[in-house]
Amino acid sequence: DVKVTQSSRYLVKRTGEKVFLECVQDMDHENMFWYRQDPGLGLRLIYFSYDVKMKEKGDIPEGYSVSREKKERFSLILESASTNQTSMYLCASSFRGPNEQFFGPGTRLTVL
Amino acid sequence: QKEVEQDPGPLSVPEGAIVSLNCTYSNSAFQYFMWYRQYSRKGPELLMYTYSSGNKEDGRFTAQVDKSSKYISLFIRDSQPSDSATYLCAFPNQGGKLIFGQGTELSVKP
Numbered sequence: 001d002v003k004v005t006q007s008s009r010y011l012v013k014r015t016g017e018k019v020f021l022e023c024v025q026d027m028d029h030e031n032m033f034w035y036r037q038d039p040g041l042g043l044r045l046i047y048f049s050y051d052v053k054m055k056e057k058g059d060i061p062e063g064y065s066v067s068r069e070k071k072e073r074f075s076l077i078l079e080s081a082s083t084n085q086t087s088m089y090l091c092a093s094s095f096r097g098p099n100e101q102f103f104g105p106g107t108r109l110t111v112l
Numbered sequence: 113q114k115e116v117e118q119d120p121g122p123l124s125v126p127e128g129a130i131v132s133l134n135c136t137y138s139n140s141a142f143q144y145f146m147w148y149r150q151y152s153r154k155g156p157e158l159l160m161y162t163y164s165s166g167n168k169e170d171g172r173f174t175a176q177v178d179k180s181s182k183y184i185s186l187f188i189r190d191s192q193p194s195d196s197a198t199y200l201c202a203f204p205n206q207g208g209k210l211i212f213g214q215g216t217e218l219s220v221k222p
Contacts, residue, residue, distance in 0.1 A: 004155075033209075041214075042214040050208075098204035098206055103156050106154070
């Protein structure tokens with residue numbers, strides 16, 4: 001079974017803190033994605049990566065950065081957390097091409 | 113115009129009802145069509161995947177695609193309380209990005 005794991009299920013941070021969200025997949029997938037999900041707005045793509053050390057902006061990259069040093073690991077970084085970044089963050093991975101994305105369980109981040 | 117339109121609901125039905133969930137899309141380049149199911153406080157998981165017009169059946173679930181109308185549907189027969197979830201339509205491009213609908217929240221009452 002494909003497994004996508006995320007470092008935390010729930011996280012509470014203070015405004016201005018640097019926040020790291022980690023995602024690991026065990027299926028040798030080339031593609032990895034970070035989304036945020038908010039009521040009424042659905043799933044929105046923040047960043048994605050097609051390969052190690054590659055990254056592409058999604059629809060809402062402002063305030064975020066990413067790192068992919070190893071194929072199995074994709075990190076989302078909030079350089080200076082703000083209250084409007086309170087959300088559910090979902091990581092996903094897939095093989096190259098129009099294939100199924102496998103999602104992690106999500107991290108619910110609250111920024112106070 | 114949004115690339116994908118999906119009624120967010122919520123939709124509430126009695127157990128045993130037939131459920132119809134729908135999405136319209138504007139991009140005629142979409143060639144692949146997916147439905148994801150997301151239970152509360154979980155990540156989405158793929159439910160159905162099709163790439164042609166017509167119907168695809170899997171147990172109580174049927175995915176229907178009408179490319180000429182740019183309209184896809186998911187039907188659930190004999191709905192169960194365990195079907196209560198949010199259902200998202202999704203359209204992959206060749207690069208592997210998914211364009212998601214907003215999701216429809218379904219509640220099946222016993």
